[in-house]
Amino acid sequence: MLKFLEKKYFNKSLSKGFIRLYTGKTIVMTASAMLGIFLPIFLYNLFDKNFQAVVIYYGSGYLFYGITVSFGVKFLNKFGFRNALRVSVILGMIFYIIFYFIDQNNFKYLIPLSLLILVFYRLLYWLPYHVNFAKFTNKKTRGRQVSVIEATRSVLGVFIPLIAGLILTYFNFDVLFVIAIILYFASGIPYLTIPRTRERFVWTFRETWKQFFSKKRRKTVLAYMADGSENIVGIVVWPIFIYQLLDGNYFKVGAISTLIIAISVIAQLFLGKYIDLKAKKEKVLKWGSLLYSFGWLVKIFISTAFQIFVVGAYHSITCIFLRTPFDALTYEISADQEHYVDEFTVLREMSIQFGRVLMVISIILISFYFAIQWVFVLAALASIVFNLLEKKNNKISKC
Numbered sequence: 001m002l003k004f005l006e007k008k009y010f011n012k013s014l015s016k017g018f019i020r021l022y023t024g025k026t027i028v029m030t031a032s033a034m035l036g037i038f039l040p041i042f043l044y045n046l047f048d049k050n051f052q053a054v055v056i057y058y059g060s061g062y063l064f065y066g067i068t069v070s071f072g073v074k075f076l077n078k079f080g081f082r083n084a085l086r087v088s089v090i091l092g093m094i095f096y097i098i099f100y101f102i103d104q105n106n107f108k109y110l111i112p113l114s115l116l117i118l119v120f121y122r123l124l125y126w127l128p129y130h131v132n133f134a135k136f137t138n139k140k141t142r143g144r145q146v147s148v149i150e151a152t153r154s155v156l157g158v159f160i161p162l163i164a165g166l167i168l169t170y171f172n173f174d175v176l177f178v179i180a181i182i183l184y185f186a187s188g189i190p191y192l193t194i195p196r197t198r199e200r201f202v203w204t205f206r207e208t209w210k211q212f213f214s215k216k217r218r219k220t221v222l223a224y225m226a227d228g229s230e231n232i233v234g235i236v237v238w239p240i241f242i243y244q245l246l247d248g249n250y251f252k253v254g255a256i257s258t259l260i261i262a263i264s265v266i267a268q269l270f271l272g273k274y275i276d277l278k279a280k281k282e283k284v285l286k287w288g289s290l291l292y293s294f295g296w297l298v299k300i301f302i303s304t305a306f307q308i309f310v311v312g313a314y315h316s317i318t319c320i321f322l323r324t325p326f327d328a329l330t331y332e333i334s335a336d337q338e339h340y341v342d343e344f345t346v347l348r349e350m351s352i353q354f355g356r357v358l359m360v361i362s363i364i365l366i367s368f369y370f371a372i373q374w375v376f377v378l379a380a381l382a383s384i385v386f387n388l389l390e391k392k393n394n395k396i397s398k399c
Contacts, residue, residue, distance in 0.1 A: 014145075017136035020194040021129070022149060024085070027187035028092070029153050031180040033160035035096075037239045038250070042099070042173050044240050046107055051240060051372060052364050057111065058236050059360030062228070064119045066353030070208040072123035073201040073346050081128035082196050088125035089188035091117055093181050100177040128197075130345045134334035135197050142335075146327045150320070168250035201342045211343075212350055219388040220333075221351045226385030227326070228355030230296075233379040237363060237372055238299075242308055252305060282390060285329065288321030289386045295319075296380035300373045326386055333391055355382075 040054055047053035076084055098114045137145045167175050203211065211217055246252045295315035302308055330348070337344045359382070363375050 015136045015138070017132060017195045017197075018145065020190040021132055021136055022152075023190040024187045024194075025129070025149060026152050026156075027183055027190075030156055030160065031092075031096075031183040031187075033153070033156040034164045034183075035176055035180055036235075037161055038164055038168065038173070038176065039099075040236045040239045041243045041250075044243070046102070046104070051367055054240065055236055055360050055363050055367070057115070058232060059357055061115050061118050061122075062232070062353045062356040062360070064115065065122045066350050066357065068119060069123060069127070069346055069349050069353070070203075070205055073127055073342060076124075076127060076342075077200050080196070081131060082191070082194055084124040084128045085132075085191045085194065086188055088121055088128075089184055089191065091121040091124065092184040092187075095121060096177045096180040096184065100174055100181070126349060127342065127345055130331075130334065130348070131342050132194070132197055134331050134337075134341050134345075136195075137331060137335070142328050142331055146331065147324055150324065150327075165251040201346065202340075203343055203346075208343075208346060208350075212347055217347060219390065221347065223386055223389035224348050224351035225355030225358070226382040226388070228352035229359035229382040230379045230386075231352070232356040232359045233296075233363070233375055233382075237375050237379075241373055245302070245308065246305060282325070282329070282387075284321055285325040285389070286387055288318060288323075288325065289383050291318040292322040293380040293383035296376045296383060299376045302373070322383065322386060326389060329389055329391060333389075336391075 040058075043054045043057060044051065047057075095114060095117045098110050098117065102110045102114075164176060212221060292315065295311065295318050298311050299315065302311055334341050334344055334348075359378065362378055363372075366372075366375050366378075
């Protein structure tokens with residue numbers, strides 16, 4: 001498929017590194033599509049329908065990752081980004097092995113263990129992934145390369161949530177966890193031949209936090225905190241909300257998720273090419289954030305399966321106009337950092353995680369006094385803050 005896209009969509013050859021990264025990412029996204037919307041629901045039932053406990057679980061993982069990322073990157077200096085990607089595959093498998101064995105009798109012990117594995121997985125996967133993506137992609141086609149990954153995610157989302165819903169209807173979560181374990185194992189194969197990137201993180205722990213709180217980085221940090229804040233609502237609150245609305249029907253949850261994603265695939269590919277050839281990314285981002293923010297507000301008033309589909313479809317399409325320019329701009333800024341690409345990536349990861357933690361605290365407070373859908377107001381506000389990301393004044397110079 002990539003060979004066809006090289007000729008018809010990119011109009012040039014793709015780098016070996018991008019092909020390996022894309023292949024491994026696609027396999028991981030398959031596992032994510034299968035469990036993404038259902039894992040929060042699994043935890044919701046495991047915690048005896050305690051919504052706050054689910055949010056705390058996710059928030060704890062993000063908090064520990066945000067705190068340790070500036071330490072972890074020092075380890076990657078010696079271990080290497082390529083080796084880190086390979087080991088992350090094993091940790092991803094262990095994470096789902098833990099969930100395969102988890103139940104009401106042992107979850108008090110296995111839940112903390114799963115969080116520990118998850119933090120190490122994120123340290124070994126996300127930093128190398130983002131740095132490699134910036135290095136392996138071409139400036140002239142970066143919007144399209146981002147779009148191909150997002151469109152692939154969407155294509156997988158067309159049928160995999162439906163398949164997962166059917167599996168849960170006739171079997172149980174154990175089957176999904178076994179499939180995820182197999183997929184993570186397969187995702188490691190492309191990383192065996194991925195090119196080496198020679199980057200070295202040079203900031204000290206103190207310098208990293210100084211840069212994080214610096215006035216110069218404020219807009220960028222806030223933009224990525226907004227990214228993390230909005231993301232956690234979509235990952236945790238939205239799946240549990242529609243699960244409650246659909247009376248716990250796994251098949252309906254999967255089927256509606258499939259229908260919502262199906263209509264956005266072509267729009268995703270079109271926008272990637274439009275951004276590369278014609279549009280100014282910041283302008284598309286501005287309008288995309290406004291339209292996407294409005295979708296969160298409308299979601300507050302959803303009460304039927306049909307409304308979930310209609311509003312979800314609108315939100316899925318407008319998300320393309322938000323995420324494609326935002327992600328393309330992110331990787332452009334990363335690539336412009338040259339040998340400071342890993343420093344920028346660490347700042348980005350820290351910002352995203354602490355944005356998620358702040359949203360988790362807000363979600364818990366709101367859930368004690370209001371219905372959980374009122375959290376969508378905060379997601380709408382966070383969507384607007386995406387506009388603070390800009391290419392100028394983001395160059396990291398020698399400290």
